[in-house]
Amino acid sequence: MTDLFGSYETGGDRFFDEVFDPEGRTRPHYRALVARLRELNRDDLDRREGIRDRIFRSQGITFTVYGDRSDEGVERTFPMDLLPRIIPADEWGHIERGVAQRVTALNRFLEDLYMGEQAAVNDGVVPRWLVHTADGFRREAFGIPVPHGARCLVSGVDLVRDVHGVYRALEDNLRNPSGISYVLENRAAMTRVLPVVFGRQRVRPVDHYGPSLLRALREVAPPAAGEHPTAVVLTPGMYNAAYFEHAFLARQMGIELVEGRDLVVDEHVVYMRTTRGLERVDVIYRRIDDDFLDPVVFRPDSALGVPGLLSAARAGNVTIANAVGNGVADDKAVYAFVPDLIRYYLGEDPILPNVETYLLWEAEQRAEVLSRLDQLVVKPVAASGGYGMLIGPHADDEEIERFRTRIEADPRGYIAQEVVSLSRHPTLVDHAFEGRHVDLRPFAIAGETVEVIPGGLTRVALRKGSLVVNSSQGGGSKDTWVLDESAPEPEDR
Amino acid sequence: MLARLAENLFWAGRYVERAEDAARMVDVTYHTLLESSSAEVTAPWGQLLDVLHLRAVYGDRPVEPAAVIQFLVLDRDNPGSITTSILRARENARSVRELISSELWEAVNNLHLSLASRDLRRDLADQPYELFGMIRRACMGIYGVASETMPRDEGWRFMALGRVLERAEMTCRLIDVRYQQLEELAGPSRRLTGGDGARPRGADRADFHHWIAVLKSASAFEAYRRRYRSSMDPADVVEFLLLEPDLPRSVVFCLSGAMHQLQALSQGGPSRAVRALGRVTASLQYRDVAELFELGLHPFLDEVQERVADVSEAVADEFFRRHPSGLMHAIATT
Numbered sequence: 001m002t003d004l005f006g007s008y009e010t011g012g013d014r015f016f017d018e019v020f021d022p023e024g025r026t027r028p029h030y031r032a033l034v035a036r037l038r039e040l041n042r043d044d045l046d047r048r049e050g051i052r053d054r055i056f057r058s059q060g061i062t063f064t065v066y067g068d069r070s071d072e073g074v075e076r077t078f079p080m081d082l083l084p085r086i087i088p089a090d091e092w093g094h095i096e097r098g099v100a101q102r103v104t105a106l107n108r109f110l111e112d113l114y115m116g117e118q119a120a121v122n123d124g125v126v127p128r129w130l131v132h133t134a135d136g137f138r139r140e141a142f143g144i145p146v147p148h149g150a151r152c153l154v155s156g157v158d159l160v161r162d163v164h165g166v167y168r169a170l171e172d173n174l175r176n177p178s179g180i181s182y183v184l185e186n187r188a189a190m191t192r193v194l195p196v197v198f199g200r201q202r203v204r205p206v207d208h209y210g211p212s213l214l215r216a217l218r219e220v221a222p223p224a225a226g227e228h229p230t231a232v233v234l235t236p237g238m239y240n241a242a243y244f245e246h247a248f249l250a251r252q253m254g255i256e257l258v259e260g261r262d263l264v265v266d267e268h269v270v271y272m273r274t275t276r277g278l279e280r281v282d283v284i285y286r287r288i289d290d291d292f293l294d295p296v297v298f299r300p301d302s303a304l305g306v307p308g309l310l311s312a313a314r315a316g317n318v319t320i321a322n323a324v325g326n327g328v329a330d331d332k333a334v335y336a337f338v339p340d341l342i343r344y345y346l347g348e349d350p351i352l353p354n355v356e357t358y359l360l361w362e363a364e365q366r367a368e369v370l371s372r373l374d375q376l377v378v379k380p381v382a383a384s385g386g387y388g389m390l391i392g393p394h395a396d397d398e399e400i401e402r403f404r405t406r407i408e409a410d411p412r413g414y415i416a417q418e419v420v421s422l423s424r425h426p427t428l429v430d431h432a433f434e435g436r437h438v439d440l441r442p443f444a445i446a447g448e449t450v451e452v453i454p455g456g457l458t459r460v461a462l463r464k465g466s467l468v469v470n471s472s473q474g475g476g477s478k479d480t481w482v483l484d485e486s487a488p489e490p491e492d493r
Numbered sequence: 494m495l496a497r498l499a500e501n502l503f504w505a506g507r508y509v510e511r512a513e514d515a516a517r518m519v520d521v522t523y524h525t526l527l528e529s530s531s532a533e534v535t536a537p538w539g540q541l542l543d544v545l546h547l548r549a550v551y552g553d554r555p556v557e558p559a560a561v562i563q564f565l566v567l568d569r570d571n572p573g574s575i576t577t578s579i580l581r582a583r584e585n586a587r588s589v590r591e592l593i594s595s596e597l598w599e600a601v602n603n604l605h606l607s608l609a610s611r612d613l614r615r616d617l618a619d620q621p622y623e624l625f626g627m628i629r630r631a632c633m634g635i636y637g638v639a640s641e642t643m644p645r646d647e648g649w650r651f652m653a654l655g656r657v658l659e660r661a662e663m664t665c666r667l668i669d670v671r672y673q674q675l676e677e678l679a680g681p682s683r684r685l686t687g688g689d690g691a692r693p694r695g696a697d698r699a700d701f702h703h704w705i706a707v708l709k710s711a712s713a714f715e716a717y718r719r720r721y722r723s724s725m726d727p728a729d730v731v732e733f734l735l736l737e738p739d740l741p742r743s744v745v746f747c748l749s750g751a752m753h754q755l756q757a758l759s760q761g762g763p764s765r766a767v768r769a770l771g772r773v774t775a776s777l778q779y780r781d782v783a784e785l786f787e788l789g790l791h792p793f794l795d796e797v798q799e800r801v802a803d804v805s806e807a808v809a810d811e812f813f814r815r816h817p818s819g820l821m822h823a824i825a826t827t
Contacts, residue, residue: 057606058599058602058603058606059595059598059599059602237588238584238587238588243587247587247590247591248590248591250591251590251591256494256495256498257591258495259497261497262495262496262497272495273495273496273497274494274495274496275494275495275496275499275647275758275812275813
């Protein structure tokens, strides 16, 4: 029988390999899995891939990709690799503390910025001009309260591992992070496709996400809502790329999935239109961007939003989660200051380091960056989804010159970062395992306290050598197992 | 529940019913004509367009069998074609995913995917029986899954309501169109109805074939045979399809089903929809079929169709769009 790992190349000293150490030995927490997979042959894997594809397609677990040609998007499944990613308990403890720390500090910063005295800005921790020129900054959010200051109710902090295996925070995603539905669906599929492999491990469950999210949403309800606040999920509608997830979350929580046209504001109170009349709404988990939320305040042409919603929120009659204006902290230049914000607001050292980031309005840093653009990554501060980036080592001269011109014209608009050689993980490609780059997006829920869901979404760059893992750019995903060392050893089945 | 979602479920019910009806009727028409001795093969297709209420959409294209079949099965520009109906049913189901069972969503989605992945033109040329069988089984599977997995909540009731109202209108049109056609076919020398509104006489052997097709179009042939044994009497067929309280596709059966759902939905409160439905149901129940021929079958059926359409309008006013903006009357939250 051929060994499916037969021709597998570990990253050596160029990449950190999640499964094998540089000498090719299986890391301890992967031993059971690798041993089991070595018993499988090509036909077994093909059959299991077939089962997986049927599960995803028939359940319609898809996202929509919009091309240039037609206005109708294409529905794609987000391919889940058969090989799960495993995180041992101690490593997870580190991640969990680090993510909770970031989210706590960012909530403090945003609450202080929009509701408080702006201490971090006044004390010069973050430049005022930088905050005010951030794409996601919304002066309309001043004075809109969020109970417990849980402005980032859901965050999806993107982590990458450098060549030494150190987890670094790459983005905080404090607006509308998506992907949690894949975490839950991947897990459900994995237990069906490889039940024996799964049953032998002590994996921490993830399916309490829905109840946890609902609990947090209720915790941030306005005081006037009473004991049984009504929460809803607000979606742009079924043509949105992440609609599947919006519906999924509403179902997991057992609450209504509403569109803007289902809501109406009267005397600063929000209601939904039901078959029995108007019903008051207390908390809105919105999956609509700030700009489309309320045509009275933001884009007047938005048909997705609810006229008067912001005034209702400002009156304290409804809570909008995530809060309006969080995008200021998603600005990639403001990101560079997060370690300082952690020290400032919490008096702690950051647990998860940032990726080394250069601020291009600083003449010295800019000069250095421009002199070695071919070694760096350059990103527009406001973009997401992996669009508009320069990856220096993979770019040709023409592209590098284009970015040089752009940076010189708008140094505030870009940041540069050292290339992080994302860790690699064996991934099933054409009947054999090959190393592919991965990242990790754990999800944190903040209400009265911060809870990090064990695991998160591991995204895989399916194209060989690619460092871009975004679903819109041909990425896939992996079920992510956090091992529970306190649980009893499962019996051999 | 949200008014918009209630409306979407109502329409999901209608669309699946529409697709199933279309599949059954095209199937029956196609296979009846294969055995037909008559040289006239285009008229039945034209009448099918009338039964499905798609004559206007079809327009003045020549009524040619292959063209009509394609129009009814796979034409995406035809809002009533089977593929469009299933596509719309799926869109509606997708918008209410969090309200319906996963099994139900998968059943609707699988039918859509199956239609999208097939070469429908080839299936129609090659093996239409198999294709229509698949569509009908899948639609019934959708009902079955819905019935076995959904609690009898508001969502279920709106979906069931959409389905029976669609079916009531469909059966009405089936009787109306086919009766007129067969009367014409019979010719003035042996009219189906007596000159003074008496009961029509038994069908001639030559017409049997067509009456069987009418019954099959409503999945009622076998039940009819058991009930009426030997006779094939146009009046009996009309009575059976219109007034039989126990036949799942009879108009009376559908309207009683609609009443059951509507009463639960309006919770005994004053309801225009219940009143409208009650009136049209009463005009049919306890009716002797001979009276209908006296009144004139066609004008009577016309009126029933109009009244059923009124019920749908009343349902929409009452449940789906009862809040013109600016008119606020909040109810207590629970």
